[in-house]
Amino acid sequence: MVEIFRSIVENFDWRYVVMWLIGGVLIYLAIKKDMEPTLLLPLGFGTIMVNLPLSGAIGPEGALTTLFNAGIANELFPLILFIGIGAMIDFGPVLANPKLMIFGAAAQFGIFLTFCLASIFFDIPDAASIGIIGAADGPTAIVVAQQLNSTYVGAIMVAAYSYMALVPIIQPPVIKALTTKKERLIRMPYKGKEISKTTRILFPIIITVIAGLVAPSSVALVGFLMFGNLIRECGVLDSLSETAQKVLANLVTIFLGITIATKMNAEEFLQPATLLILGLGLFAFIFDTAGGVLFAKFLNLFLKEKINPMIGAAGISAFPMSGRVVHKMGLKEDPQNFLLMHSIGVNVSGQIASVIAGGLILSFFG
Amino acid sequence: MNIFENISIDRFLGSLRYMGEGMICIFIVIGVIILSIYGMNAAMSKIAQRKKDKENAENQND
Numbered sequence: 027m028v029e030i031f032r033s034i035v036e037n038f039d040w041r042y043v044v045m046w047l048i049g050g051v052l053i054y055l056a057i058k059k060d061m062e063p064t065l066l067l068p069l070g071f072g073t074i075m076v077n078l079p080l081s082g083a084i085g086p087e088g089a090l091t092t093l094f095n096a097g098i099a100n101e102l103f104p105l106i107l108f109i110g111i112g113a114m115i116d117f118g119p120v121l122a123n124p125k126l127m128i129f130g131a132a133a134q135f136g137i138f139l140t141f142c143l144a145s146i147f148f149d150i151p152d153a154a155s156i157g158i159i160g161a162a163d164g165p166t167a168i169v170v171a172q173q174l175n176s177t178y179v180g181a182i183m184v185a186a187y188s189y190m191a192l193v194p195i196i197q198p199p200v201i202k203a204l205t206t207k208k209e210r211l212i213r214m215p216y217k218g219k220e221i222s223k224t225t226r227i228l229f230p231i232i233i234t235v236i237a238g239l240v241a242p243s244s245v246a247l248v249g250f251l252m253f254g255n256l257i258r259e260c261g262v263l264d265s266l267s268e269t270a271q272k273v274l275a276n277l278v279t280i281f282l283g284i285t286i287a288t289k290m291n292a293e294e295f296l297q298p299a300t301l302l303i304l305g306l307g308l309f310a311f312i313f314d315t316a317g318g319v320l321f322a323k324f325l326n327l328f329l330k331e332k333i334n335p336m337i338g339a340a341g342i343s344a345f346p347m348s349g350r351v352v353h354k355m356g357l358k359e360d361p362q363n364f365l366l367m368h369s370i371g372v373n374v375s376g377q378i379a380s381v382i383a384g385g386l387i388l389s390f391f392g
Numbered sequence: 393m394n395i396f397e398n399i400s401i402d403r404f405l406g407s408l409r410y411m412g413e414g415m416i417c418i419f420i421v422i423g424v425i426i427l428s429i430y431g432m433n434a435a436m437s438k439i440a441q442r443k444k445d446k447e448n449a450e451n452q453n454d
């Protein structure tokens with residue numbers, strides 16, 4: 027007994043206490059502030075688990091390490107989660123108005139700008155993994171960071187999921203700073219269009235082929251997302267679609283959050299680099315938002331029928347949060363201005379574009 | 393790794409190339425996807441129109 031206590035005391039490190047506090051903050055944010063609770067809560071609890079002296083949860087035979095090797099080191103969990111996400115997304119608004127997709131592309135600017143900035147301090151694979159935080163897409167961030175062997179997976183995860191939850195706080199001031207009142211008041215009538223079932227079925231297949239031909243490394247990312255969507259749209263696999271949307275997505279999310287905590291050990295996490303990564307992640311989010319808004323303003327210089335530049339901000343992958351934020355901002359400016367269908371269209375485009383951006387980064391540096 | 397000892401402006405300048413290439417590639421991929429959706433929508437509405445015309449013709453014959 028005395029021996030056990032002695033070894034615990036000998037292995038105790040003040041940094042563990044800091045990590046317990048960080049774990050506690052993550053749990054608090056998940057429960058009290060409702061910030062991405064499905065991920066921040068398991069992550070917070072896992073952080074405490076791995077930062078106990080002589081923790082049996084990590085190490086060569088630790089359960090969390092085993093889960094990490096089985097599901098994250100080989101990118102299995104994030105890819106399976108993509109099936110669930112794909113099954114949840116209705117690409118109807120994009121199919122009805124395909125040109126909205128261009129904003130999804132423009133809003134990936136922050137990823138590449140942050141990558142350049144991060145490359146001042148970090149080696150290229152780490153810088154690329156940090157840049158992808160701007161995708162606002164947790165699974166993509168995990169796959170990219172893991173494939174590029176980044177040493178900062180834990181910090182990247184915390185940044186990606188925290189900022190995703192902070193979209194309603196981060197985006198409005200950026201949008202307001204870049205647009206005039208007159209621009210925010212631009213109305214965009216929605217011309218609803220019926221999309222044939224064949225189009226809905228062909229869409230995920232075509233996207234996979236195009237993305238795969240241009241960026242072969244993105245095939246797994248795009249393919250799993252689109253496979254989930256094909257299950258949803260085919261009309262003959264309703265029970266599988268329902269399982270993918272609920273049971274599968276929830277199951278993987280439970281393991282994903284707690285397993286990522288393996289990378290939250292004090293030694294790896296408590297470094298000046300973590301603070302810098304959190305800062306760069308915020309920078310990426312801000313410039314993704316700015317990229318979309320500024321691109322819409324640029325297009326307005328040439329368009330007769332003006333676009334409300336706020337919808338450009340929804341081009342990040344945080345679905346459907348970003349689309350709703352833009353819609354609410356539109357209603358706040360003018361209670362008769364309904365931007366929801368446009369902003370959601372841009373938002374789902376952002377989902378596709380961010381996955382393609384992840385694939386491109388893997389093609390460049392993988 | 394001490395990130396402040398790892399500062400490199402050369403790496404930054406080298407990365408700018410990837411920013412340009414990355415954004416161009418994304419716009420190309422998205423552009424192709426947009427065009428294929430327009431093509432798909434046009435083809436589907438043409439098929440639907442033909443089907444409708446055929447049905448109309450059959451009804452008239454009846």
